Amino acid sequence: MTFPTKLRNRESLVATWVAMSDPSIAEISAGLEFDAVVIDGEHSTNSLETIAQMARAVDAANATAAVGTIVRLAENDSTAIKRVLDTGVDGVMAPMIETPDDARALVEATRYPPDGVRGVGFGRANEYGEAFPEYVERANDELVTIAQIETESGLENVEKIAAVDGLDGLFVGPADLSAALGIFGETDNDEFLEAVDRVLEAGHAVDKPVSILALEKREIGRWVDRGFDFVVAGVDVDYVKAGGQRAKAAFEDAVGTRDE
Numbered sequence: 001m002t003f004p005t006k007l008r009n010r011e012s013l014v015a016t017w018v019a020m021s022d023p024s025i026a027e028i029s030a031g032l033e034f035d036a037v038v039i040d041g042e043h044s045t046n047s048l049e050t051i052a053q054m055a056r057a058v059d060a061a062n063a064t065a066a067v068g069t070i071v072r073l074a075e076n077d078s079t080a081i082k083r084v085l086d087t088g089v090d091g092v093m094a095p096m097i098e099t100p101d102d103a104r105a106l107v108e109a110t111r112y113p114p115d116g117v118r119g120v121g122f123g124r125a126n127e128y129g130e131a132f133p134e135y136v137e138r139a140n141d142e143l144v145t146i147a148q149i150e151t152e153s154g155l156e157n158v159e160k161i162a163a164v165d166g167l168d169g170l171f172v173g174p175a176d177l178s179a180a181l182g183i184f185g186e187t188d189n190d191e192f193l194e195a196v197d198r199v200l201e202a203g204h205a206v207d208k209p210v211s212i213l214a215l216e217k218r219e220i221g222r223w224v225d226r227g228f229d230f231v232v233a234g235v236d237v238d239y240v241k242a243g244g245q246r247a248k249a250a251f252e253d254a255v256g257t258r259d260e
Contacts, residue, residue: 003036003068003090004144008168010209010229015070017213017235018054019044025236026069027057036068038232041084042075042095052087052124059088070144076102078109078117085110086123091144093171098153100160106147107166111140115166144168146211149199150176162202169209169230172199187219200227 006013015036016029021044029037039046039054046054051071058069068090073080076094084092094106108116122128126135145166149158150173162170174187183189196212203210204227211230214220220233 002066002142004142004168006035007068007144007209007230010207012224013209013211013230015068015211015230015232017232019046020236020240021045021047021050023050023053023057026054027061029236030058030061030067034067034233035230036070036090038070038072038093039089040072042072048083048087051084051089055087055089055124068144070146072148076106076109078105081106081109082119085118085139085143086121086125088124090142091146091168093146093148095148095173095176096151096154097147097149097161098151099157100164103147103161103164103167107145107164110143110145111166112136115140146171148173148176151180155180155195155198158199158202159205162206162208167208169211170199170203172196172210172212172228174213196226 013035015038016032016034017038017040018026018029019040026037026039037058039051041051055069058067070091070093071084071089072093073084073095076097081092092110097103097106109118110116112118112120120136122132125139126132146169147161147167148171149155149161154161155177158170161167175185177195178184178186178189178192181191181195183192186192200210209229211232212223212228213232214223215234215238220231223231
């Protein structure tokens with residue numbers, strides 16, 4: 001079963017976040033059999049070229065195509081979305097979705113006419129034209145679109161956003177949403193948790209999955225218990241830092257023991 005199908009079925013899914021601009025990170029992540037690899041195209045140095053290389057890397061590590069590839073966009077822009085989708089990824093996540101019109105624009109940008117405005121052209125997604133008719137026929141139904149709720153306006157309109165036809169899910173941006181509420185980083189704050197619950201209720205009311213980023217073990221368990229369907233469990237930068245800290249601590253312990 002493909003990632004888009006599992007997501008739409010609201011299965012419990014876990015992904016990892018890739019911000020470092022090296023396709024090997026995406027390949028390693030896919031090899032660990034996460035349900036999806038989320039490539040950050042907003043707060044990273046990733047370009048369209050590195051996104052394309054990462055899509056290839058995920059596929060190379062994952063012959064069964066069970067691991068999805070989602071790109072977090074820099075902005076909700078139809079031209080950028082068209083170019084990202086042509087690399088062959090499974091879908092996109094757009095930041096700062098604040099109104100139903102924003103959500104409709106996102107959905108339309110991922111759809112070929114007459115359902116949307118995506119330009120038709122050759123690319124990796126359709127095997128450079130070899131599978132062109134088949135891809136055009138199925139792409140509108142298969143590609144994933146996820147709206148990030150991370151502003152006060154997005155929160156205020158979240159029920160209407162969730163109800164937009166063709167939108168596959170919602171994503172809580174904890175850093176931006178807490179900052180917008182004036183409580184940056186305070187994810188235990190009652191105001192933030194009330195906002196989280198509102199997003200969950202809005203998505204689940206229309207049977208759409210809701211996802212969030214969690215950086216620590218405690219957070220992962222808390223968000224799963226709260227009802228999130230899809231958790232992005234960590235970021236590659238943190239994995240590297242944690243591994244380095246463990247290695248350094250092991251060396252310091254060994255030296256300390258030797259010197260006693």
